[in-house]
Amino acid sequence: ELHHFWGTRWQWRGWWHEGVEDDSVGESDIISTVEFNHTGELLATGDKGGRVVIFQREQESKNQPHRRGEYNVYSTFQSHEPEFDYLKSLEIEEKINKIRWLPQQNAAYFLLSTNDKTVKLWKVSERDKRPEGYNLKDEDGRLRDPSMITMLRVPVLRPMDLMVEATPRRVFANAHTYHINSISVNSDYETYMSADDLRINLWNFEITNQSFNIVDIKPANMEELTEVITAAEFHPHHCNTFVYSSSKGTIRLCDMRASALCDRHSKFFEEPEDPSNRSFFSEIISSISDVKFSHSGRYIMTRDYLTVKVWDLNMENRPIETYQVHDYLRSKLCSLYENDCIFDKFECVWNGSDSVIMTGSYNNFFRMFDRNTKRDVTLEASRENSKPRAILKPRKVCVGGKRRKDEISVDSLDFSKKILHTAWHPSENIIAVAATNNLYIFQDKVN
Ligand SMILES: *[C@@H]1O[C@H](CO)[C@@H](O)[C@H](O)[C@H]1NC(C)=O
Ligand SMILES: *[C@@H]1O[C@H](CO)[C@@H](O)[C@H](O)[C@H]1NC(C)=O
Numbered sequence: 001e002l003h004h005f006w007g008t009r010w011q012w013r014g015w016w017h018e019g020v021e022d023d024s025v026g027e028s029d030i031i032s033t034v035e036f037n038h039t040g041e042l043l044a045t046g047d048k049g050g051r052v053v054i055f056q057r058e059q060e061s062k063n064q065p066h067r068r069g070e071y072n073v074y075s076t077f078q079s080h081e082p083e084f085d086y087l088k089s090l091e092i093e094e095k096i097n098k099i100r101w102l103p104q105q106n107a108a109y110f111l112l113s114t115n116d117k118t119v120k121l122w123k124v125s126e127r128d129k130r131p132e133g134y135n136l137k138d139e140d141g142r143l144r145d146p147s148m149i150t151m152l153r154v155p156v157l158r159p160m161d162l163m164v165e166a167t168p169r170r171v172f173a174n175a176h177t178y179h180i181n182s183i184s185v186n187s188d189y190e191t192y193m194s195a196d197d198l199r200i201n202l203w204n205f206e207i208t209n210q211s212f213n214i215v216d217i218k219p220a221n222m223e224e225l226t227e228v229i230t231a232a233e234f235h236p237h238h239c240n241t242f243v244y245s246s247s248k249g250t251i252r253l254c255d256m257r258a259s260a261l262c263d264r265h266s267k268f269f270e271e272p273e274d275p276s277n278r279s280f281f282s283e284i285i286s287s288i289s290d291v292k293f294s295h296s297g298r299y300i301m302t303r304d305y306l307t308v309k310v311w312d313l314n315m316e317n318r319p320i321e322t323y324q325v326h327d328y329l330r331s332k333l334c335s336l337y338e339n340d341c342i343f344d345k346f347e348c349v350w351n352g353s354d355s356v357i358m359t360g361s362y363n364n365f366f367r368m369f370d371r372n373t374k375r376d377v378t379l380e381a382s383r384e385n386s387k388p389r390a391i392l393k394p395r396k397v398c399v400g401g402k403r404r405k406d407e408i409s410v411d412s413l414d415f416s417k418k419i420l421h422t423a424w425h426p427s428e429n430i431i432a433v434a435a436t437n438n439l440y441i442f443q444d445k446v447n
């Protein structure tokens with residue numbers, strides 16, 4: 001039965017939301033990115049209001065082994081503020097487009113967050129002690145009257161309630177003319193890249209006033225522009241290799257050892273279009289909204305409007321696997337174009353062993369595909385279904401013919417409820433699903 005999906009029953013774990021009811025969602029509360037850290041103990045979300053919220057998993061309790069650690073809010077901070085570009089008379093939104101964690105090197109945690117223009121490196125650290133007994137200042141920081149200082153004191157550290165502080169350590173600004181769509185930390189952990197519509201820059205974490213332009217597809221004459229960069233990512237193990245995807249449905253693999261400016265790709269992945277499927281919308285729906293290397297580094301996964309594709313790095317002329325996410329929308333493209341939904345940018349993720357793929361759809365549905373058994377499932381992130389410990393019921397969309405009792409027809413799907421951002425714990429079956437202003441965390445059922 002589908003309930004035992006790969007021996008996995010997704011169980012509701014909790015949700016967290018800002019604002020009141022779904023209907024009165026404040027625009028700024030809409031979650032715009034979700035990312036686990038490298039061990040899955042921390043989970044960060046960014047929202048349209050420029051805020052970052054970090055969740056931490058509780059320690060497992062010995063008394064309640066069936067209760068696996070829940071995620072609780074650990075730290076909340078304002079990462080980006082709205083700005084105004086006076087030269088171009090343009091507003092720069094505070095919306096967080098991407099968050100990427102750095103591997104932990106000391107007691108503090110570091111993450112990169114970006115809006116359209118500026119990348120910031122944040123340090124998140126704990127404080128549970130406070131210095132007291134300064135000589136020149138009193139406990140509130142006011143200068144003491146020098147005539148009252150008659151002896152030298154040795155300041156001491158006193159315990160206090162745990163405080164989590166986020167401090168901006170670096171601000172990488174003024175390097176992007178267009179909108180940043182991706183950031184990716186290199187496996188050398190010294191550099192990262194940021195990609196906008198036409199260019200990709202390489203940064204050193206220590207240097208904020210200079211970056212290297214590694215890809216530039218801006219034509220001399222902007223009227224000749226036919227393609228933009230939609231996403232980019234470093235290879236997980238080879239620090240010289242990265243990929244970027246385009247609005248034409250192509251993926252380029254570049255090797256930084258070949259030349260400083262990677263204008264010539266070393267591999268070019270593209271699937272020839274099926275002429276029988278050609279339509280006015282072909283080019284729009286083939287635009288790639290996300291590209292992700294598998295953890296092994298052997299495959300790349302891309303998401304376009306209707307499908308997820310898996311490519312073998314050794315085969316450029318077609319994907320080795322294609323999964324239909326919501327093929328029933330093929331007949332609805334005209335209305336999806338009119339309401340702009342056709343331009344939605346869905347992301348996709350691998351599970352820790354690269355055996356399962358997850359991506360979002362409409363009506364708060366999200367999909368999982370098992371690459372080995374070729375089974376797939378549609379699940380729904382909704383509050384009605386989210387009773388504590390309730391098992392998610394697979395959902396089914398009815399295409400033509402008679403609608404069965406538990407099916408939903410294509411025409412009653414709610415296109416304003418979309419799952420664009422999801423994350424999969426790096427080593428366990430725990431997933432985070434962002435649905436508008438709600439974050440759902442599901443895990444497989446523990447026996
Ligand atoms: C992820 O976060 C946890 C903190 O809860 C930390 O112990 C762990 O080292 C982090 N992992 C990495 C690889 O940074
Ligand atoms: C960046 O800043 C450093 C230190 O302030 C300086 O030495 C260097 O010349 C600057 N580089 C550029 C390109 O401005």
Ligand SMILES: *[C@@H]1O[C@H](CO)[C@@H](O)[C@H](O)[C@H]1NC(C)=O
Nearest residue numbers: 272273274276277322327330
């Ligand atoms: C063409 O459309 C059919 C469904 O209408 C789909 O199954 C098939 O994958 C499409 N072909 C390509 C190359 O996208």
Ligand SMILES: *[C@@H]1O[C@H](CO)[C@@H](O)[C@H](O)[C@H]1NC(C)=O
Nearest residue numbers: 006351352353356426427428
């Ligand atoms: C996904 O990968 C992890 C290993 O990282 C594994 O424990 C888990 O069972 C996999 N999930 C599924 C649904 O197969």
